[in-house]
Structures are given as structure tokens and as C-alpha cells.
Amino acid sequence: MSNEKQIGHVVAHAHWDREWRYPVWHHINALCGMMKQLMDLLESDPRYKSFIMDAQSVPITDYLDLYPEDESRLRKLIEEDRIQVGPWYTLPDQFPVDAECLVRNLMKGRRISDELGKTMKIGYTTFGWGQPAQMPQIYADFGISVVLGGKNVSPERTGANEYLWEGPDGTVALASKLGVQARANLFKFLTIPAIFNKENIGAEWWFNWEGLGDIFGYADAENYWQDFHRFNRGTTFYPEKIPDSFNRAWDTTDGTLIRNHRLLFDGGDFTFPQPLLPKIIEKVNELDDSRKLVHGTLDDYVDILEQMDQSQLRTVQGELRDGPEPACTPNALATRSDIKQKNRSVQNKLIRCAEPMACLAGQHGLPAQAPFLDKAWDYLLKSQPHDSINGVVQDKTSRDTMSRLDQADELATVVTENSVRHLLTQIQRPVDDSKEIALCIFNPLPFPRRETLSAVIATPVEWHADTLNICELDGTALAVDQTGRERISIPVSETDSRPWPFDVTRHFIDFDTGEIPALGYKVLKVSGQGSYDVQLLWNDTRRRNEPLIKAPNVLENEFLKVTVQFDGTVDLDDKQTGQVFRGLHYFESSGDSGDGWLRYLPNKNQTHLSLGQPVRIYVSHDSDLRATITTEMTWMLPAKVDLAASSRDGELKPVTIRSEISLRYGSRRVEFKTMVENTVSNHRLRVMFPTDIAATHSDAEGHFYVDHRPVEPVREADGKYRPGMCTHPQQSFVDVSDGTNGLAVLNGGLCEYELLNEERRTLALSLLRSSHMRICTEPRAGAVFPTQNGWEMLGSYEFSYAIYPHMGDWNAGDVYSETQRMIVAPVVVQSNSRQEGSLPAEYSLLSVQGAQVSSVKPLESGEGILVRLFNPSEEKIDAVLTASVQRAVVMNMNEEEQGELPVDDGVVRVSLAACKVVSIGLLKGGE
Numbered sequence: 024m025s026n027e028k029q030i031g032h033v034v035a036h037a038h039w040d041r042e043w044r045y046p047v048w049h050h051i052n053a054l055c056g057m058m059k060q061l062m063d064l065l066e067s068d069p070r071y072k073s074f075i076m077d078a079q080s081v082p083i084t085d086y087l088d089l090y091p092e093d094e095s096r097l098r099k100l101i102e103e104d105r106i107q108v109g110p111w112y113t114l115p116d117q118f119p120v121d122a123e124c125l126v127r128n129l130m131k132g133r134r135i136s137d138e139l140g141k142t143m144k145i146g147y148t149t150f151g152w153g154q155p156a157q158m159p160q161i162y163a164d165f166g167i168s169v170v171l172g173g174k175n176v177s178p179e180r181t182g183a184n185e186y187l188w189e190g191p192d193g194t195v196a197l198a199s200k201l202g203v204q205a206r207a208n209l210f211k212f213l214t215i216p217a218i219f220n221k222e223n224i225g226a227e228w229w230f231n232w233e234g235l236g237d238i239f240g241y242a243d244a245e246n247y248w249q250d251f252h253r254f255n256r257g258t259t260f261y262p263e264k265i266p267d268s269f270n271r272a273w274d275t276t277d278g279t280l281i282r283n284h285r286l287l288f289d290g291g292d293f294t295f296p297q298p299l300l301p302k303i304i305e306k307v308n309e310l311d312d313s314r315k316l317v318h319g320t321l322d323d324y325v326d327i328l329e330q331m332d333q334s335q336l337r338t339v340q341g342e343l344r345d346g347p348e349p350a351c352t353p354n355a356l357a358t359r360s361d362i363k364q365k366n367r368s369v370q371n372k373l374i375r376c377a378e379p380m381a382c383l384a385g386q387h388g389l390p391a392q393a394p395f396l397d398k399a400w401d402y403l404l405k406s407q408p409h410d411s412i413n414g415v416v417q418d419k420t421s422r423d424t425m426s427r428l429d430q431a432d433e434l435a436t437v438v439t440e441n442s443v444r445h446l447l448t449q450i451q452r453p454v455d456d457s458k459e460i461a462l463c464i465f466n467p468l469p470f471p472r473r474e475t476l477s478a479v480i481a482t483p484v485e486w487h488a489d490t491l492n493i494c495e496l497d498g499t500a501l502a503v504d505q506t507g508r509e510r511i512s513i514p515v516s517e518t519d520s521r522p523w524p525f526d527v528t529r530h531f532i533d534f535d536t537g538e539i540p541a542l543g544y545k546v547l548k549v550s551g552q553g554s555y556d557v558q559l560l561w562n563d564t565r566r567r568n569e570p571l572i573k574a575p576n577v578l579e580n581e582f583l584k585v586t587v588q589f590d591g592t593v594d595l596d597d598k599q600t601g602q603v604f605r606g607l608h609y610f611e612s613s614g615d616s617g618d619g620w621l622r623y624l625p626n627k628n629q630t631h632l633s634l635g636q637p638v639r640i641y642v643s644h645d646s647d648l649r650a651t652i653t654t655e656m657t658w659m660l661p662a663k664v665d666l667a668a669s670s671r672d673g674e675l676k677p678v679t680i681r682s683e684i685s686l687r688y689g690s691r692r693v694e695f696k697t698m699v700e701n702t703v704s705n706h707r708l709r710v711m712f713p714t715d716i717a718a719t720h721s722d723a724e725g726h727f728y729v730d731h732r733p734v735e736p737v738r739e740a741d742g743k744y745r746p747g748m749c750t751h752p753q754q755s756f757v758d759v760s761d762g763t764n765g766l767a768v769l770n771g772g773l774c775e776y777e778l779l780n781e782e783r784r785t786l787a788l789s790l791l792r793s794s795h796m797r798i799c800t801e802p803r804a805g806a807v808f809p810t811q812n813g814w815e816m817l818g819s820y821e822f823s824y825a826i827y828p829h830m831g832d833w834n835a836g837d838v839y840s841e842t843q844r845m846i847v848a849p850v851v852v853q854s855n856s857r858q859e860g861s862l863p864a865e866y867s868l869l870s871v872q873g874a875q876v877s878s879v880k881p882l883e884s885g886e887g888i889l890v891r892l893f894n895p896s897e898e899k900i901d902a903v904l905t906a907s908v909q910r911a912v913v914m915n916m917n918e919e920e921q922g923e924l925p926v927d928d929g930v931v932r933v934s935l936a937a938c939k940v941v942s943i944g945l946l947k948g949g950e
Contacts, residue, residue: 029283031209031273031307031316032324035300036075036290038149038206039082041113043292043410044250044798046419050293051085057295058086062096065105070301073104073320075290078147079111080135081405101140104320109136109143110165114150116409118344118752119356119363119774121370122157122726123877123891126916128404129165130883133917145325146196149173149206151409152352153344155726159190160940164916169325170198171286173205175350176343179740184278185331187338191728191938198339199328201286203275209287210294212272216264217303228803248809260299265306273314280335284327287316292800342730346737348747352620356752356775357707357789359414359619359813361820362421365428366403366412367755367772367846369435373399375847377435377442378880379467379542382888383868384442386907387449387861391885392438399434402427415619415798418813443852450866452546452858453496458486460549462493465850466539468843469871469879469890473538475648475687478851480549481527484510488551491530495537496546496864502568502688504646507531533648535688539849542879543867549853571650571686576640578650578686578693583828585686585693591638591654593684595693597828602764604715607826608695609633610680611709611787614671616664618797619814622707622747627670631660632711633680643683651685664705666795676702692769692827692841699790699822704815708790712826713783714759714766721778721786722760722833723753724842727877727893727940729833734780750777750789756842758833759786765831767838769845771823788824791816834896839875867905869945874902874935883918887946891916894935904931910946920944 037057042050064071076082083101087094100106112132117125136142146162148154152174162170170188180186181200188198202208204224215223222228236256241249276285289300297303304316317323344351356363377399381392406412406427414421443465452461460480466472482488489508493501509529514522539545571578578585584596588606595604613630617623636656644651659675679700686693699708723730732751736744757776758767768776768788775789796814799806825845829836869879874892882889887908894900904911911924911931924931924943935941 027283028312029285029314031285031287031314032327033209033287033289033300033304033316033318034075034321034324035071035073035296035318036077036206036288037294038290038292039077039079040292040410041081041085041405041408042420042423043416044800046417047423051089053293054082055086055089058082061106061296062093062100064296064298065100066096068298068301070318071296071298072318073107074296075107075143075147075321077114077150078109078143078145079114080108080132080139081113083108083139084135098140104141104322107143107320108139109133110145110167113404113408115404115407116151116355116412117155117158117726118153119412120366120407121374121754122155123374124370124404124407125161125726126891127400128407129161130917131400131404133165143321145321146170146172147321149201152355153342155728156340156342156730157190157192157725157727157938157940159188159196160192160194160727161916162196163194164940168196169328170196171201171321172198172343173201175345176200176339177345178278180337180339180345182337183280184276185280185328185336187333187336188343189338189340192936192940195338197329197333199286200278201288202278206288207291208275209272209289210291212275213265213268214289214297214300214303216268217261218259218297218299220259220261220264248807258299260302262306265303266310269307269310281327281331284324286324342725346745346748348621348745353748353750354617354622354792355413355415355620356750357792358794359421359816360773360789360791361816362412362414362424362428363774364772364822365425366406369403369428369432371846372432372435372439373403374878375843376467376850377438378878379469380439380442380465380850381881382879383465383542384445385881386868386888387446389442389445391881392441393881393885395434395438396881399431399438402431402434406431413619414813417798417808418811421813439850443850446544446862447852447854449860449862450544450546450858451860451862451864452854452856453864454548454855454857458550461854462547462549463544463852463854464536464539464547465544466542467850468847469542469869469876470840471538471541471870472844472849473689474536474844474849475533475689476536476849476851477531477533477649480530480532480853481513482530482551484526484528486528486551487554488528488530489553490551491532492550492552493534494548496548499537501535501537501547502648503532503534504648505530505532506644506646533646535648536849540865540867541870543865545865568647568688570645570647571688572642572645575642576652578652578684580686580688580690582691583686583693585684587640587652587654587684589638589640590635591633591640591656591682593693595826595828600764600828600830602828604766604828605713607712608682609711610658611711612660612678612706614661614664615705615707615792615794616666616669618794618799622792622794625664625669625671627668627672629661629671631658633658644685648688649685651683653681653683655679655681660703660706662703666705671705678702691829692825692845694825694845695823697790697822699820701791701793701816701818701820704793704817705795707792709787710790710824712766712768712786712788714786716759716764716766716784717761718759718778718784721751721757721776723751723757723776724755724839725752726754727895728938729895734778734784736780750775755846756833756838757786758836758838759784760832760836762832763830765829765833765836767827767829767833767836767841769825769827769842771846773822773824790822791820793817839895868907870905872903873900882944887944889914889918890943890945891940892933892935892943893940894938897937899937900935902933902935904933904943904945905929906931906945908945908947912944912946914942914944916940916942918942918944
């Protein structure tokens with residue numbers, strides 16, 4: 024028998040949410056106290072070896088913003104591994120945010136941590152609620168090969184705590200689950216009993232009013248509900264609790280295969296470093312000769328982990344998002360959907376518009392816009408911590424999150440405007456100054472496109488124009504349909520004067536853009552026609568095309584026929600494939616007695632369907648190029664769930680739902696804009712699409728990947744399954760296909776879906792969850808906020824989505840490209856005066872064929888552009904990049920060069936293996 028001592032590796036830390044139970048400045052205030060205590064402790068007691076800042080760097084920057092004089096102290100401690108920071112900047116919930124946001128978060132975390140002294144290169148991911156399948160590949164590009172995760176992979180898949188996690192591309196990370204109570208096992212089972220003489224896990228953990236320090240708690244009518252706080256507690260120590268408590272802490276790691284080395288965490292949510300930890304360790308080490316606690320860094324344990332025989336480990340593939348529900352809180356995906364929709368909108372503006380436009384202008388002389396882009400990213404990443412993005416916070420914190428998203432939104436707009444203005448100074452505009460307008464259309468996407476757009480164009484009032492003509496520069500007329508006009512005086516601002524009043528006629532139009540070059544622009548000519556002298560402006564009633572409105576409830580173009588039934592459901596006929604879909608787009612409301620994290624059905628639940636509900640139907644827009652039928656419904660639903668009785672059978676209230684159903688000329692998708700006036704609480708509202716496709720699985724856009732999930736729920740050993748785990752995350756589309764035909768639902772920020780395991784294979788898209796507010800740091804304590812109702816989602820909300828029938832699966836049906844066209848609109852601006860510019864009137868900076876593109880951005884070095892390609896399919900593909908470039912290099916996601924690529928007359932060819940992500944740096948000259 025071996026005489027080797029068993030070692031317990033003690034890692035001290037705090038799980039430090041930047042905001043959660045309390046708003047951000049309350050958390051930062053506590054952080055400052057914690058940091059001062061931590062630095063003092065580390066500097067005064069060499070036995071207290073190290074402390075992990077929860078794998079993030081933002082707490083350090085938050086602290087130094089207020090106390091910059093401590094930078095040298097912190098830098099020294101970080102360089103010596105006494106304080107470990109990074110690799111993340113903030114702690115996102117990974118599923119609701121874009122894959123590119125995960126990359127940028129790690130990039131920023133790495134930059135800041137390196138500047139502060141050192142980055143912890145371990146995938147320590149105890150935050151958030153699951154991890155996407157591609158994380159091994161993402162981590163590997165940042166030099167991280169070991170992942171320690173808290174949430175959640177089932178023992179049925181891993182067998183033991185340690186396992187190999189293989190990403191879809193074949194990248195393998197050595198991974199380990201944490202023990203029972205995860206990041207708090209030593210803290211809860213040993214430290215707390217040794218300090219307080221009470222067991223945290225058990226019935227005796229209750230506060231005693233007598234003799235336990237000073238209490239602070241509001242007693243006024245406005246704030247009485249807030250938490251009490253204790254301070255000046257003094258120091259207590261109960262060594263007699265240590266033997267039994269240590270055994271319980273040790274046993275939490277019995278799932279490990281490394282029997283002689285255990286990973287034990289001392290810390291929890293917002294916990295300060297415990298000065299008595301070295302003394303507790305000393306007392307444990309006096310107990311016997313067989314086990315020993317060693318306080319060190321997480322790297323110490325990882326070094327041991329990497330030496331183990333990996334041949335005995337199981338390989339786990341795919342996303343880490345296993346049940347039971349409390350282990351990964353899956354239902355937060357639909358909580359505060361207004362925040363998630365805003366986040367998605369900002370992501371698209373920043374990643375898919377502002378950054379590509381900055382590249383387009385930057386390659387033609389615009390000074391770097393890095394300060395604005397960096398600031399936008401800072402606001403966005405600070406909006407994406409797991410509690411913030413899911414809205415499982417106080418109302419004030421959700422308002423803060425929305426405010427940060429607003430700032431990021433505005434900064435993205437500023438970058439786009441700067442880029443457009445700069446380009447307009449150089450683009451040739453071959454127009455007649457007196458009677459023509461230059462309409463410039465910019466396409467931020469790296470592939471050409473043709474769209475039917477709505478626009479508002481202003482002509483000088485003295486033109487007396489009652490209609491507009493739009494044509495290509497070669498004279499080819501483009502279809503345009505005017506839907507309205509108004510006279511107005513608008514300001515024309517300039518930097519060194521007061522604004523000029525400008526009397527104009529605004530023309531509200533739908534028009535055909537013609538083909539717009541890939542990541543580029545083109546100029547169209549606009550001329551005014553006709554003459555009027557009366558205030559009442561009549562529209563031209565003549566039609567140029569077959570009308571899209573075939574009947575007051577029927578839309579039809581060359582590809583699709585849409586029939587709106589009298590209960591608001593939609594029948595869709597695909598004229599090319601012959602597919603027929605019936606009864607699409609009804610609503611479901613079902614009770615929810617859970618909280619922001621977990622949905623629970625009331626014992627006496629009522630699930631209501633809108634099928635058969637009377638609906639008002641009318642045509643709300645009718646042009647040759649775009650038509651809209653609107654449905655309005657007043658739906659009587661239970662006002663709330665009686666939580667005490669767990670019953671949804673009380674008073675009824677009206678919920679108004681209005682849906683605008685639109686079809687464009689030449690479009691293969693049907694667009695929906697649904698407005699909900701939600702007056703009831705404690706329910707989940709979903710929109711339902713019966714597909715009638717014999718699909719065995721759903722395909723949902725994930726992170727550099729399409730997640731392939733079975734319809735049949737995952738069953739446990741006893742054959743039972745968990746309904747709460749049947750809803751799944753998505754990015755911007757989910758697709759249902761039998762391999763021959765498919766139906767995709769594209770969306771503008773709705774994160775949760777379910778493909779029902781029933782005959783019609785109904786696809787359910789969650790619009791909102793309304794629940795009571797309960798922020799629970801301690802499950803036995805009251806945690807209700809009586810003055811706040813943000814989780815109830817009362818009020819008016821708007822949701823945008825589309826249905827797209829296609830042939831084949833998501834790949835054959837080009838669902839990615841259709842989604843990008845929906846969520847990223849061209850930028851349309853008008854200008855006057857003829858200009859002989861240095862740039863042609865039609866231009867493409869970059870075209871990408873054969874691969875998907877997640878990012879086109881300025882390189883961090885400022886010396887070129889970065890194009891991130893990915894292959895979400897299971898087959899190797901060849902991508903072709905066309906650009907004015909002399910040098911191309913392969914980079915990792917941290918933008919470090921990995922090798923050269925040949926460039927042939929501006930063409931770069933690169934092969935991507937199945938599910939591979941490749942970052943390409945495009946440079947001019949010998950940079």
C-alpha cells in the first residue's frame with residue numbers, strides 16, 4: 024500500500040458578480056472593501072498564498088478606477104500569482120450572447136490581465152448556465168487547454184469528474200467538473216462551521232439576534248424590504264468543529280479519478296478572503312498523517328491534472344448544458360426578453376455594421392475609430408454578465424443594463440456615421456446638381472445582396488415633385504413605389520454656423536436596390552417627377568407590378584402565398600417547392616409559478632391557445648413592393664398565478680396582441696412584427712409554428728456552429744425526462760427539416776425555442792416569461808422585492824421574426840445568408856452635388872464566398888483588417904476572399920500571427936475543416 028499523502032489543494036476565491044443581488048455600485052463598494060482586505064492579508068501573511076478573482080479582470084479595473092494609487096500593489100501581487108485574474112473580462116452567460124462576444128470578452132480579458140502582470144490561462148468557468156459546443160476551440164485559440172466548469176455536464180456522460188471535452192471540430196480540452204457544492208465546497212463544509220460553530224448545510228444555519236455583532240437594516244417604509252447587514256462581528260474560531268467538517272468537505276470530491284489530489288474551494292458569492300484560512304489548514308494538517316491541505320494556486324492543481332493518465336477518461340461531445348434544471352437554470356433564456364432583444368440589436372449594429380463600415384472607410388484614409396469601438400465594446404461586454412443579460416436582477420440593474428446597451432448602440436451608430444461621411448467625401452457622384460439626388464447604399468455584409476427597402480427621401484420643396492424615379496448609373500430604372508408624402512422644414516447643421524432651415528418634401532417609398540456589392544456601396548440616381556401646387560398630396564395610384572395583396576387576407580409574390588385565417592393563423596404555400604404549411608402563428612400562454620431562473624408549472628395550471636379567437640384583420644400597407652396585413656386580438660387570460668395555492672384559475676384580464684404580417688416583392692420569407700400589451704403575470708407566452716415536417720431533430724444557430732438537437736427528450740436511467748430541459752437556446756435561427764424540405768424561423772433576439780415531440784412537430788418560439796421576483800442568495804431566506812415588477816414583464820413589448828421555407832436542410836437552404844439579410848439592413852443615405860471623387864461610384868472592399876463570416880473588424884494593431892471565417896457544416900469547405908490586399912496571414916482569435924497565406928491578385932483561398940473557425944489578417948504591402 025502506498026504511503027503517499029493525499030493532498031487537498033485549497034483555492035481561495037470569490038464569485039464576484041459585478042451586479043446581481045444589489046445594483047452595480049453597491050457591488051463595487053463592497054468590492055473595494057474586499058480588495059483592500061485582500062491586499063493587506065496577502066502582504067501581511069505569507070501563508071495565505073493566492074486568491075482567484077473569479078476568472079475575470081473587470082473587478083480590478085473597477086477598483087483601480089476609484090483607487091488608482093494601488094496599481095503598483097496590485098500589479099506586484101498579480102505578477103507573483105498571489106492574485107489571479109483573467110482570462111475573461113466579464114462573466115457572460117454564454118448562450119444568449121454572440122460567439123463573437125465570447126471571443127472579444129476573452130481578448131479584452133487577456134489584454135487587461137497581461138497589462139496588469141499575468142493572465143490565468145485556465146478555462147475556469149463556474150459562472151453562467153452551460154457552455155456551447157465550440158468552447159474547446161475558442162479556448163484553444165487563447166492558449167487554454169484545461170477547462171474547469173461548474174454548470175453542467177451529467178455524470179452519465181462523464182463517468183467521473185474528469186473527462187475529455189471534444190468540440191465539433193475535433194479540438195479536445197482536458198476538463199473537470201467541480202465537486203459537490205462546486206466553487207464553495209470547502210467554504211460551506213469546513214470554513215463556515217470552523218468560524219461560526221454552525222453547519223451551513225443543514226437546519227441550524229439561522230441567525231441568532233443575540234451577541235453576533237452590529238446589525239444594519241432599513242426600517243423606513245420605502246426601504247424596509249432590503250437586506251440586513253452585519254458588521255463588527257469580531258473573530259471567532261471553533262477548532263473542535265474541524266475534524267467532522269473536514270471529512271464532509273473532503274467527501275465532496277469523491278467523484279475524482281485523482282484519488283490523492285482533491286480540489287477544494289474556499290469562497291462563495293461576494294465573500295471576502297478569510298484570514299483564518301491558514302489557521303484552519305494548520306489544524307486540519309494536525310489531524311492525521313494520511314491527508315494534507317495545501318493552500319496554493321489553481322495552476323498547482325491543474326499541473327497535477329495534466330499529468331494524469333488520460334486514456335481512462337471518457338470523451339464528451341457537444342454543449343455542456345445537462346439537467347437537472349437547477350444545475351443549469353435553463354429557463355432564464357426567456358426571462359427579460361426585452362434585454363436580450365436589445366442586446367442582439369446592439370451586437371448586430373456593432374459587429375455586423377459599425378466594424379465592417381470602419382474597415383471600409385479606414386482602408387481609404389479615415390483615422391482609426393478604435394477609441395469609439397473600444398468604448399462600445401466595453402459597454403456591451405459590461406451588459407453581458409450572466410445575471411445582467413438574463414435580467415435576474417433588481418429593476419434598477421436592468422435599467423442600468425439597458426442604459427449600457429443604449430450607449431453601445433449610440434457608439435456603433437457614431438462609428439457608422441463617421442465612416443459614411445468620410446466615404447461620401449471621396450465617392451464619385453455623377454448627378455445633375457439641379458434636379459438629381461445621389462442615393463448611396465452601403466452593404467456591410469461580405470456578400471452581394473439585392474433588397475426591397477423602405478426609405479424616406481427629401482427633395483427641395485421648390486421642385487414640386489410628387490413622385491420619384493430611381494435608376495442605376497447606366498440608366499436602368501429600378502422599381503419604386505411611393506406610399507406617402509409630407510412637407511416639412513428640416514435643419515441642415517454644420518460645424519461653424521447655426522443650422523440652415525431647408526424646406527423639403529419627404530417621400531415615403533419602397534424601392535428595389537438592385538444588386539449591392541459585397542462589403543461596399545453603390546450610387547443610384549434619384550429624380551423628382553410631376554408637379555403639384557396644393558397642400559393635399561395625392562399618391563400615384565397606378566401599379567407597376569402585380570399587387571402583393573390578392574385579397575384583404577391574402578399576400579402573394581412570385582415565391583410565396585400567405586393566407587391569414589380568421590383566428591389570425593397563417594397558411595403558407597411555397598410555390599417553388601410545393602410545400603404547404605397550415606395553421607402557423609398562433610399563441611400559447613401557460614402558467615409559470617417559478618422565478619427568473621426556473622419555470623415551474625402551477626399544480627392547477629391553465630394553458631390557453633389563441634386558436635379560434637376572434638381577430639380583426641386589415642391591410643395596413645399596400646405597395647407594389649411591400650404589403651402588410653395586420654391582425655389584432657384581445658385575449659382574456661388569467662391575471663396571475665396564486666402562488667400560495669399554486670393555481671392559475673382566477674380573474675381574467677385582456678391581453679392585446681397585434682401582428683403585422685409582411686411580404687416583399689422578390690422575397691422568400693414572411694416577416695412578422697408582433698406587439699404584445701401584456702397585462703397578466705406568471706405565464707410564458709410563445710408563438711407556435713406547426714411544421715408538419717417529420718423531423719427527428721432541430722437545427723439551431725449556435726456559436727460558430729449549428730446545434731443539432733433531438734426531438735426526443737433526453738431520458739434519465741428510470742426512463743423519465745425533464746420538460747424544463749426541452750427548451751433550448753438559439754442565436755438568430757432555428758430550422759426544422761426532413762432533409763428534403765425545411766422551415767426556418769428567423770428572429771431578432773429571441774433566445775429560447777422548443778420543437779414539440781408531437782405529430783405536427785410544432786416549433787415554439789418563446790416571446791416572454793412573466794414571473795415573480797425572487798433573487799435568492801440563500802434559499803432559506805426571504806428574497807422578494809415588493810416594490811419591483813420588472814420580471815412580470817407588464818407593459819408593451821415588440822418582437823420581430825420571420826418564417827423561411829426552403830429546400831433541403833439549413834445548409835442547402837442557405838438559412839445563414841437569409842438570416843443575415845434580415846438582421847443587417849443596408850445603410851441608405853442621400854447627398855447632393857456632383858463630385859469627381861477618388862473612389863468609384865460602385866465598390867467592394869471584400870467579398871467572401873464559401874464560408875460564413877462572424878466578423879470583419881479593424882485589427883487590434885491598426886495595420887489591416889481581420890476576417891473571421893467559420894464552417895458550421897460537417898464537411899470540409901473551400902473559402903475564397905477577394906480584396907485589395909498584398910498580404911494575408913492566419914491568426915488565432917487573440918490576433919497573433921500563425922502563418923502566411925498565398926495571395927493571388929487580391930484573391931485568398933483557404934480551406935476550412937468541418938466546424939472550424941479561422942481568423943485571417945488582411946494587410947497591405949509588407950506590414
